[in-house]
Amino acid sequence: MSGNPPAPLSKNELLKQNDPTLGGALAETLANPALACFPADDEQFLKFHGIYQQDDRDKRKTGRQYIMMIRARIPGGIIPPDQYLAFDDLSERYGNQTLRITSRQSFQWHGVVKEKLGPLLKGLNDALCTTVAACGDVNRNVMAPATPAASALAERVLADARRVDAALLPQTAAYHAIWIDGEPLKLPPEEKKQFADPLYGKTYLPRKFKIAFALPPLNDTDVFTNCLGFVAIPDPAEPARVLGYNLLCGGGLGMSHGNPDTYPRTADVLGFFAPEEIVNVAQAVLTAYRDSGDRTNRKHARLKYVLEERGADWFRGEVESRAGLKLAPARPMNFTSQGDLFGWRQQSEGRWFLGLYVETGRIKDTPQRQLKTALRRIVAKFRPEVRLTPSQNLLLAGVHAGQKDGITALLAEHGIPVENQAGAIRRASMACPSLPTCGLGLAESERYLPALLEQLEGLLAELGLSDEEIIIRMTGCPNGCARPYMAEIGFVGKAPGKYNLYLGGNAGTTRLNREYRASVKADDILNELRPPLARWKNERRPGERFGDFCARAVLPGQITQGAAGDAAPASLST
Ligand code: SRM
Ligand code: SF4
Secondary structure (H helix, E strand, O other): OOOOOOOOOOHHHHHHHHOOOOOOOHHHHHHOOOOOOOOHHHHHHHHHOOEEEEEOHHHHHHOOOEEEEEEOOOHHHEEOHHHHHHHHHHHHHHOOOOEEEOOOOOEEEEEEOHHHHHHHHHHHHHOOOOOOOOOOOOEOOOEOOOOOOOOHHHHHHHHHHHHHHHHOOOOOOHHHHHHHHOOOOOOOHHHHHHOOEOOOEOOOOOOOEOEEEEEOOEOOOOHHHOOEEEEEEEEOOEEEEEEEEEEEEOOEOOOEOOEOOOOOEOOEEEEEEOHHHHHHHHHHHHHHHHHHOOOOOHHHOOHHHHHHHHOHHHHHHHHHHHHOOOOEOOOOOOOOEOOOOOEEEEOOOOEEEEEEOOHHHEEOEOOOOEHHHHHHHHHHHHOOEEEEOOOOOEEEEEEEHHHHHHHHHHHHHOOOOOOOOOOHHHHOEEEOOOOOOOOOOOOOOOOOHHHHHHHHHHHHHHOOOOOOOOOEEEEOOOOOOOOHHHOOEEEEEEEOOEEEEEEOOOOOOOOOOEEEEEEEEHHHHHHHHHHHHHHHHHHOOOOOOHHHHHHHHHOOOOOOOOOOOOHHHHHHOO
């Protein structure tokens, strides 16, 4: 025998191994008023239940104040009216009176203190919503195109997304016992240890796993950034029918500053299969990852590294043998845009939907705009379906023509216009929460982006570029939660008040951008952006977007992350 001994399993792997029911001592800590927070091991179990233990970073000087963030599981971002009203009510009673739309079409409740955690989770369950597996080493919220079904095709894609979401849910009974029955899972320790989830096994996945569906030419879910992407291909003979799906594997964005072994990566296109196989293929990809991902180094544990290191051909073979099918060559697909539709739009069967811009995804009341109150009143009175978009906006869907004026008037009463809701760059912007809730934030994001956009709007006006859409995304650290590496301009927090600047994403978000400047002070951002913007104004080709101009003329040929970084567009626009 030769060679080094195998690397030890990561701490999280041992935790899962010791309690595959994922219950830990959560019920006991929850029931103990003397404990202000959950101990470190249980923080990891909490994630599988959709909960993060945080502390208010604004208040650290006066000691740690523990608060929780709770993330719902809302496949496709679809919320019936009664559920929306319950969510709103729970945020008022148990949270910080805001609802945060996430970049994966879900809601987060922030600022929930420990005593209110149980009632909030119970309230969500009563509203027929779960938070199970919204976080943790499992499949997360499945994304699907948000724009309300104008066709049977879109409905079919959504139905498939929901089927996949349901099929990949973990089966542990601990969630129900702790949060619904309010007691620990009643199993002797040895039996707990023996539990094995039918799909995930005893130790679940090496790391998080993410799935998105897309319906070209719209790429609102940024499908190439997901571990697993399904791109619907319509049947040319019967356009309301899904002919099949192109299978994409190995996308992911998280990286760490100064660690070149971590990088954003766009997914590989592996092939095409029939829609009846959707759950079978999803399970094959998930189990292939379960068995091949790195369980020793969590920074290297995502599926993207398996694809990068073992290659797309190897992974395709794994998926085919597990699914018992042969993938056909991928069908042509072409993505041309990523964003949301705003204002009133015709839907189907005489119904309408209203696209509403939500600044950095935060539904709240301010003295100028009472979006939270307006939505509560509208949903209670007119009962539209609420749809969350992957760009942190929302749609009110299924509205009758006769209700439109009433909704428009109610919004106006609360300071919210329906036309010209926000300027071109705001409408295409996103920011992650970062401070004060995110423990990993290195710089401000949600609280800073609106002010920066105002300055940028000034610069664009000065350059005569006011009406141009530029996709701008900001995160407070390199983990990439608002998908900044796909933006035409990406800001990634480096340190307090300092950002790395990325340029060169495209409209269909199929191409990674590239680092342009590192550690730029907030005050210097406009100075750094002025030259490429001015060049774009003077040198652009007809209709050329800023991101495409940067990729062609500002950072040509320079690939800074992920060997597969630029591969997607070429294989796409066939
Ligand atoms: Fe994220 C961790 C917020 C989408 C990559 N993310 C976190 C945590 C939970 C911080 C933590 O671990 O302590 C953040 C909570 C902040 C807070 O106070 O709310 C957080 N991530 C978010 C949300 C809310 C950002 C948003 O602006 O909406 C998004 C929730 C989505 C959801 O509903 O499930 C969110 N996170 C993403 C995305 C985008 C996506 O999935 O489309 C990414 C990049 C794609 C990817 O996964 O590669 C992303 N989040 C990460 C990472 C880096 C993972 C990696 O592979 O390195 C972390 C850190 C970690 O997991 O250790 C992270
Ligand atoms: Fe927190 Fe970083 Fe994600 Fe922003 S990108 S929410 S700072 S982990």
